Amino acid sequence: MKSERVIIELSDKDLHFIFAEEYAYIMELLDSNVFCGSPTCGTQKNGMIMSSASLNHLNDISFEGACKNCGGNTGRYVEAGENADFFERAELIRTRLKLNAPKIPKSKTAAPKPDSRKSDKPKIG
Numbered sequence: 001m002k003s004e005r006v007i008i009e010l011s012d013k014d015l016h017f018i019f020a021e022e023y024a025y026i027m028e029l030l031d032s033n034v035f036c037g038s039p040t041c042g043t044q045k046n047g048m049i050m051s052s053a054s055l056n057h058l059n060d061i062s063f064e065g066a067c068k069n070c071g072g073n074t075g076r077y078v079e080a081g082e083n084a085d086f087f088e089r090a091e092l093i094r095t096r097l098k099l100n101a102p103k104i105p106k107s108k109t110a111a112p113k114p115d116s117r118k119s120d121k122p123k124i125g
């Protein structure tokens with residue numbers, strides 16, 4: 001069984017929507033405590049210049065950007081999916097993006113065949 005792991009790029013507007021009144025707090029985190037890939041920085045307090053934010057399949061959000069200390073690749077992971085409010089709003093964004101997605105012909109996405117278990121042999125290995 002495969003679960004779909006779609007990564008969704010979030011705009012600043014989306015982040016405002018998800019975090020609402022906590023938005024400033026989250027931005028403060030990015031400005032004060034991030035992990036820099038450079039061995040000379042590691043976890044550092046200068047923060048990062050955010051370049052992108054993405055929503056993963058757990059409704060957690062990964063921020064990527066440049067380290068304010070060395071300019072290197074820096075990231076910060078926010079477990080937004082653990083907060084019920086954030087989770088719910090992230091789901092709304094997910095749904096909205098699905099609705100806006102290019103239409104796929106119905107025939108390609110039709111419901112599973114009623115007797116698919118008969119014809120599909122289980123894959124071993």
Ligand SMILES: [Zn+2]
Nearest residue numbers: 036041067070
């Ligand atoms: Zn750095």
